[in-house]
Amino acid sequence: MKKVLFIDRDGTIIKEPADEQIDSLEKLEFVPGAISGLRSVMQTDYLPLLVSNQDGLGTESFPEDTFWPAHNKMLQTLKGEGVTFAREYIDRTFPADNAPTRKPGTAMLTAYMTDDYDLKHSYVIGDRATDVQLAVNMGCRAILLQKPEVAATMLNTVQQHVLALATDDWADIAEFLRRTERRAEVKRATAETDIHVIVDLDGGGDTLVNTGLHFFDHMLSQLPHHAGISLYCVCKGDLEVDEHHTMEDVAIALGEALRTALGSKRGIDRYGFVLPMDECDAMVTLDFGGRIDFQWDVPFTREYVGDTPTEMFKHVFQSLCAAMQCNLHIKARGENNHHLIEGVFKAFARALRQAIHRNVFSYELPSSKGTL
Incomplete structure (x- = not known):
């Protein structure tokens, strides 16, 4: 589903004069930081819409020919900086008309109140209480x-x-939207498990891991520390049966959350790590290229480490690979089985950290094909 930004004009993008009408080029003045902030926001996956009330536009109190020169100059200036809107919605009524199309009314925007749009994770950006009420x-x-x-x-x-945010600085808005875009929440409930996962790739959230399997929790807890992400992962599973459903379903939910949080993958480094863990060596190579290929070469000599079966770790990473839609190749050697699998998790976390790193100054797609 597409996420949307409903962006106000007067007082948000351009300064609003005392008479509340920008009816000449002389009155056109941008809010400080609006152009650079919007330019940054345009590089995200949000659909940008311009939504504005223009009291009495087209009447004697606000003739059309006094509105459009300044409005078009604003759009032209923004376009020159890479800022364009998918559509413009301008309501021309007076406040006394109580028109359903006038903000905070939604009649102009019903096309976005469908299952095609993720309004829960969309935002209205404005400077008035009516903008917040529209949200x-x-x-x-x-x-x-x-x-x-x-x-x-x-x-x-x-x-x-x-x-979600109150600030008078457009740079704060741009940073908030860039960070929020790389956050995902997955709730997965089956007959065997009930799972809630929240991932923030930029580490802006709380971290808690509780699956009911203490050693598995210990391994999953390596991810936020070594990948630089925040991870909330709580699972209630049928451990009275065995560990399989819990570990498999956690991996599926976690992989789905990571894939969703990556969004368009613009600006990410895409690839990612080899590290030693005491007497062990662990190698994890990762590519978020959109194709799925999994390889596993990690021999264990024990059936369990703590309360967790070692045979399930291959299945965990295979499920992660499928859910993340990536290439994931893992190889490790060592004598101590605790160190062996911990080295794998740490190497995976470091590979993840490297691959999800995003250059905030460049939102190019890391692919010569133009798609991932």
């Missing part, structure tokens, strides 16, 4: 271009609940 009415979150202390005085309790 409430759309079922999405809000970013308010105001200082936090100002936001606290202008929003009601319901509006505060959907407020």
Whole structure:
């Protein structure tokens, strides 16, 4: 599903004058940081829409020929910096008309209130309480271009609940959206397991691992530390049967979350690691190229390490590979089975850290084919 940004115009992209009408080129002035912030946001996977109320546009109080020169100049300037909107939605009514198309009404935007769009993870960006109320009415979150202390005085309790960020700095907005884009949540419930996984590739969230298998938890806990991510992973599984369903389903949910958090994969390094673990050597090679190939060469000499069967680790990484849609080749040698599998998890985490690293100054797709 596509995520959307519903972006306000006056007071958000361009400064709003005292008379609240930008009806001449002389009044056209950009909000500081708006152009660079929007340029950064355009490199994400969000669908950008311009949504604006223009009181009485087309009437004597606001003639068309005074609106379009400044508006088109704004669009032309933004386009020159790589900022374009998928569509523009401009409501022309007065506040007293109480038109359903006027923000915070949603009548102009019903095309996005379908299962094709992920409104839960979409945002309204604006400078007024009406913009936040639009987020409430759309079922999405809000970013308010105001200082936090100002936001606290202008929003009601319901509006505060959907407020994701209040800041008067566009750089903060761009950074927030870049980070939020690389976060994913997966809930997976079957007859055997009930799993909740949250992954933040930029390490901006809480970390908790609890699968009911203590050694498996110990191994999974290597990922946030060595990959630089945050990981919330809680599983209630049928351990009274055996460990298989828990370990397999956790791997599937984790792989799905990692794949989703990568999004378009623009700007990532894509490839990734070899490391020693005491007497062991572990090699993990990884490619988020979209094709699935799994190889495993890790011989164990014990049936269990702690409470976790060693035969399941191959299945864990094979399930991860399939869910992440990647090439994953793993080879390790060593005498101590604890060190052996811990070395594999650490090497995988380091390979993951290297592959998911994103250059924030370049959002090129790491593929000569133009797609991953």
